[in-house]
Amino acid sequence: MARRRRIVAGLAAALAAGVTSVAPVGATPSPVNVGGGGATFLANMMDVCRALYNSNTASNPGKDVVTYASVGSGSGKSGFRTGTYDFGGTESAYGATETKPSNFVYVPLVGGPIAIGYRIDGTAPAGAQIKLTGELVAKIFAAQITNWNDPAIAAVNKATAVALKASVAANGVTVKSTVRGTNVTFTATMTPAALKRFKGKKITVTPVTDGTAGTPVMDAGARKSVTKLVILAEKTSYEVKAGTRVIGTLVPKAYTLGVNVTFPSLQIKVAYRQGNSGTTNNFANYLNKEFPTIWTKATSDAFTTAFPGTMPTDGTFQAAQGNDGVSNQVRDNNGTVTYAELSFLTERNISYAKVSNAVGKYVAPSPESSAKNLAAADVATDGVTTLNYKATDAASYPINAISYGLASTAASAKATAVKSYFTYFLNKCAPTQAAPTGYTALTGEILTKALAQVAKIGAG
Amino acid sequence: MSLVVDGVVARGAFSRVVSISIEPGRPVGLVGPNGSGKSTTLRAIAGLDRLASGTISLDGSVLDGADAFVPAELRGVGVVFQTMRLFPHLTALDNVAFGLRCAGASRHDARGQARRLLTSVGADHVADRRPATLSGGEAQRVALARALAPSPRVLLLDEPFASVDADSRPALRALLRSLVVGSGICSVIVSHDRADISDLTDVVVDLGSAG
Amino acid sequence: MSTETDVPEIRLISGVRKRTDMLFRGAMTVGALASLVILALIAGFLLFRGFQIFADFGLGFLTSSTWDSGDVNDPTTARFGIAAMLVGSVLIATIAVVVAVPFAMSAALFIEYYAPRAVRTVLTSVLDLIAAVPSVIWGIWGYSVLMPDAEGWAKTLHSWLGWFPLFDVPAPIFGRSPFIAGLLLAMMILPIVTSVAREVYGQAPRDHVDAAYALGGTRWGALRTVVIPFGRSGLVGGAMLGLGRALGETVAVFLVLNLVFDVNFKILASAGGNVASLIASRFGEASPYELKGLMAAGLVLFLVTLLVNAAATAVVKRAKVAV
Numbered sequence: 001m002a003r004r005r006r007i008v009a010g011l012a013a014a015l016a017a018g019v020t021s022v023a024p025v026g027a028t029p030s031p032v033n034v035g036g037g038g039a040t041f042l043a044n045m046m047d048v049c050r051a052l053y054n055s056n057t058a059s060n061p062g063k064d065v066v067t068y069a070s071v072g073s074g075s076g077k078s079g080f081r082t083g084t085y086d087f088g089g090t091e092s093a094y095g096a097t098e099t100k101p102s103n104f105v106y107v108p109l110v111g112g113p114i115a116i117g118y119r120i121d122g123t124a125p126a127g128a129q130i131k132l133t134g135e136l137v138a139k140i141f142a143a144q145i146t147n148w149n150d151p152a153i154a155a156v157n158k159a160t161a162v163a164l165k166a167s168v169a170a171n172g173v174t175v176k177s178t179v180r181g182t183n184v185t186f187t188a189t190m191t192p193a194a195l196k197r198f199k200g201k202k203i204t205v206t207p208v209t210d211g212t213a214g215t216p217v218m219d220a221g222a223r224k225s226v227t228k229l230v231i232l233a234e235k236t237s238y239e240v241k242a243g244t245r246v247i248g249t250l251v252p253k254a255y256t257l258g259v260n261v262t263f264p265s266l267q268i269k270v271a272y273r274q275g276n277s278g279t280t281n282n283f284a285n286y287l288n289k290e291f292p293t294i295w296t297k298a299t300s301d302a303f304t305t306a307f308p309g310t311m312p313t314d315g316t317f318q319a320a321q322g323n324d325g326v327s328n329q330v331r332d333n334n335g336t337v338t339y340a341e342l343s344f345l346t347e348r349n350i351s352y353a354k355v356s357n358a359v360g361k362y363v364a365p366s367p368e369s370s371a372k373n374l375a376a377a378d379v380a381t382d383g384v385t386t387l388n389y390k391a392t393d394a395a396s397y398p399i400n401a402i403s404y405g406l407a408s409t410a411a412s413a414k415a416t417a418v419k420s421y422f423t424y425f426l427n428k429c430a431p432t433q434a435a436p437t438g439y440t441a442l443t444g445e446i447l448t449k450a451l452a453q454v455a456k457i458g459a460g
Numbered sequence: 461m462s463l464v465v466d467g468v469v470a471r472g473a474f475s476r477v478v479s480i481s482i483e484p485g486r487p488v489g490l491v492g493p494n495g496s497g498k499s500t501t502l503r504a505i506a507g508l509d510r511l512a513s514g515t516i517s518l519d520g521s522v523l524d525g526a527d528a529f530v531p532a533e534l535r536g537v538g539v540v541f542q543t544m545r546l547f548p549h550l551t552a553l554d555n556v557a558f559g560l561r562c563a564g565a566s567r568h569d570a571r572g573q574a575r576r577l578l579t580s581v582g583a584d585h586v587a588d589r590r591p592a593t594l595s596g597g598e599a600q601r602v603a604l605a606r607a608l609a610p611s612p613r614v615l616l617l618d619e620p621f622a623s624v625d626a627d628s629r630p631a632l633r634a635l636l637r638s639l640v641v642g643s644g645i646c647s648v649i650v651s652h653d654r655a656d657i658s659d660l661t662d663v664v665v666d667l668g669s670a671g
Numbered sequence: 672m673s674t675e676t677d678v679p680e681i682r683l684i685s686g687v688r689k690r691t692d693m694l695f696r697g698a699m700t701v702g703a704l705a706s707l708v709i710l711a712l713i714a715g716f717l718l719f720r721g722f723q724i725f726a727d728f729g730l731g732f733l734t735s736s737t738w739d740s741g742d743v744n745d746p747t748t749a750r751f752g753i754a755a756m757l758v759g760s761v762l763i764a765t766i767a768v769v770v771a772v773p774f775a776m777s778a779a780l781f782i783e784y785y786a787p788r789a790v791r792t793v794l795t796s797v798l799d800l801i802a803a804v805p806s807v808i809w810g811i812w813g814y815s816v817l818m819p820d821a822e823g824w825a826k827t828l829h830s831w832l833g834w835f836p837l838f839d840v841p842a843p844i845f846g847r848s849p850f851i852a853g854l855l856l857a858m859m860i861l862p863i864v865t866s867v868a869r870e871v872y873g874q875a876p877r878d879h880v881d882a883a884y885a886l887g888g889t890r891w892g893a894l895r896t897v898v899i900p901f902g903r904s905g906l907v908g909g910a911m912l913g914l915g916r917a918l919g920e921t922v923a924v925f926l927v928l929n930l931v932f933d934v935n936f937k938i939l940a941s942a943g944g945n946v947a948s949l950i951a952s953r954f955g956e957a958s959p960y961e962l963k964g965l966m967a968a969g970l971v972l973f974l975v976t977l978l979v980n981a982a983a984t985a986v987v988k989r990a991k992v993a994v
Binding site: 532538541558606607 | 891
Binding site: 074078095097098099267274275300301302305311312314315316318319321328332 | 739814841842846926930931932935942957
């Protein structure tokens with residue numbers, strides 16, 4: 001049911017964006033062969049979606065056949081320009097001086113978190129998921145921090161004591177917590193002024209465990225006094241709101257958040273992408289934009305080019321091919337850290353760090369936390385998307401990449417077929433297939449903008 | 461104490477029966493027309509080829525038989541070939557020292573011994589020269605010294621003076637005679653030259669006659 | 672009794688070749704020339720595509736070690752130099768040859784002079800089989816099987832010989848080094864070097880080998896005195912053929928070498944260069960200008976390999992004449 005609703009929402013968005021029906025009603029069009037090619041980043045997702053599309057008679061009544069060659073962003077861009085590919089896949093836009101194809105659009109298709117994967121044998125507790133600030137990530141990958149037992153790393157991997165806070169009050173709203181055994185009672189009282197102010201609004205108490213908000217345990221209409229008895233969740237604080245206004249955070253019982261992680265003295269080895277890579281481009285752009293004093297150079301598809309200063313040549317920096325290569329490098333070598341698509345790490349059981357976002361929360365990479373960040377991205381009129389590293393959503397994971405489809409705006413049977421496929425990709429395939437495949441489906445505003453780009457395909 | 465060959469030598473399609481007995485210090489001459497099996501017999505004695513059947517034995521121990529074969533390098537034979545076959549990249553001295561080195565002598569000892577041998581064959585003045593620069597007679601003296609160096613129990617000579625000019629032959633013949641006749645070595649000489657045979661050997665086996 | 676029909680027609684001897692003969696000759700000529708033409712076309716293609724790089728960077732392309740595709744938006748910021756890659760290629764290929772030649776020599780001598788016929792047949796086909804293993808399989812095997820062990824050997828080597836600059840390392844990281852890449856390549860070139868070694872050793876004059884045996888020489892004595900010296904220059908040629916192959920090897924090296932754009936002579940350090948791997952790793956996503964750089968690098972490698980192969984052929988040929 002939920003899925004269906006989402007699809008309907010997607011279709012509504014598509015219609016709103018002015019997408020017209022792609023298959024002429026009543027006609028029996030001959031199948032079009034659509035050949036795409038480009039980014040390897042995108043390949044897994046493409047393969048899932050085009051297979052579904054090729055056999056889906058409802059979305060693909062013309063029985064078009066879509067293929068995709070996983071050849072890399074650079075080849076995707078040049079292949080699309082020269083007409084080798086009917087559509088291209090890339091994580092980086094054409095350069096300013098690069099020859100561009102005429103009449104084309106960028107269509108944001110799918111995103112994904114760039115996770116910081118690591119292997120550190122000998123942490124205590126063993127296998128602890130470590131936390132890194134964005135700045136630590138920048139310094140580690142710039143060879144400014146070279147040992148895992150660096151005090152700066154230990155400092156953010158300490159347990160934090162969360163003190164008891166049994167009462168919060170603001171705007172005439174007072175909420176108290178009382179613990180009895182394993183239960184906690186929340187009592188909200190309101191001054192007459194507050195009652196008036198929040199009339200028709202709700203008082204909500206939402207548990208927040210380890211940075212993740214749960215479902216509200218108190219969700220009452222504004223009244224003079226409300227009491228709610230719930231079972232006390234361990235290591236949980238409660239965010240109190242009246243309407244949308246934050247009253248404060250209750251801590252019914254003091255606890256310690258996280259664990260003290262102790263690190264062995266171990267040389268940090270960095271595995272980076274050999275050659276040009278869209279992942280590198282997105283990763284280095286995050287570092288350059290957020291920490292320009294450390295990552296002083298503009299981003300590049302090549303890690304060696306984007307790297308600030310001179311890269312160590314003593315073997316602590318290891319070039320490896322593709323997401324596979326860097327992931328294997330981490331799996332096989334103690335002390336190694338890399339940046340890679342999340343799915344490449346999870347399929348190898350490689351640990352990955354939580355990274356602090358713009359509001360200082362440590363968030364693990366996931367399709368959900370990535371989506372929170374992508375929602376804040378800015379899509380220009382040509383479709384080029386600028387990720388927002390300062391997204392304020394507490395649950396947003398800060399380092400992401402976005403993949404574009406390249407398609408022609410000139411009218412042709414091929415363009416029509418590409419348009420149909422991209423529409424299917426964004427509206428039907430990605431919402432259900434992205435997360436299990438390790439990608440992040442576009443939703444909300446960015447999806448609307450992406451569909452607006454789709455509308456330009458083959459529009460003449 | 462004798463070398464006995466009693467069997468069938470064969471090479472390719474050719475084969476014939478050979479029966480010879482050789483006593484130490486009493487060289488045997490092997491004569492016969494081309495293709496009568498002289499060289500083939502020598503190769504069999506040297507251990508370079510196997511007998512088709514029969515045995516070769518030395519002092520009663522079988523060198524080549526139905527169920528025994530001692531390879532060439534373990535027989536303790538010395539061969540002087542018709543074309544001499546000196547190793548072209550080694551000096552005359554090192555050619556002579558070869559067998560001694562293979563037997564385990566140190567380089568120094570082997571060279572000392574080789575020099576004495578060269579002196580005994582009257583070729584010490586060519587010790588440091590390469591075979592390509594030697595005259596036929598000089599080369600033959602070196603080849604003789606080389607064959608004798610590992611103190612072989614059997615010495616085989618295949619047309620030893622064929623590539624030596626006629627004037628040098630008597631001297632070489634005398635030298636060879638002094639080295640083998642009356643010594644403890646069983647030697648076999650193949651030659652077309654009647655003078656060689658008559659001068660050096662007491663026993664003559666003619667393979668030309670029906671074997 | 673004899674009639675006219677019994678007399679065979681006189682066969683005319685003509686200077687003109689028969690049609691079929693001409694056709695066959697033509698086909699063979701085309702085949703023979705094709706390889707030459709293809710070689711020339713490849714060289715021409717690389718020169719055409721890479722020429723601009725030589726014009727832009729001149730000798731610096733060979734002497735500098737920076738490989739920077741520059742700002743995507745501005746090709747003038749790109750810097751290309753293959754010194755580190757070229758040095759790395761030669762270093763790794765040399766290690767491969769140094770390791771492979773003794774093995775190839777022993778294998779060839781064993782096959783030619785010691786092995787019974789049955790063993791010889793088996794060994795020869797096994798060597799042919801080794802030659803048929805695809806490069807990528809070598810690479811994967813090298814990465815997952817050889818490297819963990821080879822790292823240990825490298826550590827041992829370093830602990831004993833670390834005082835010597837060649838075996839020194841800047842950091843205690845021993846994986847993906849020229850040493851390991853060289854070991855892997857050594858195994859890959861073993862068949863070709865062995866096959867050449869067998870050929871030259873098989874040509875050692877039988878007379879002299881017999882002579883050695885017949886002088887109380889041991890088999891080792893015969894090999895050392897006759898066979899090995901006779902095969903020496905042929906073996907050098909075989910080694911150089913192996914070197915040529917090792918220089919151009921791509922995929923296998925690519926997986927077991929950490930490509931670093933810095934000239935490095937420390938063979939155990941986890942940093943090295945390889946022109947072929949550079950091309951393979953950059954080709955897929957290169958900008959048009961970088962692609963020219965890769966073509967130029969390809970041309971340099973092509974010429975170096977061609978030179979080595981030509982030298983090898985000459986040496987082998989000379990060896991055959993000498994024997």
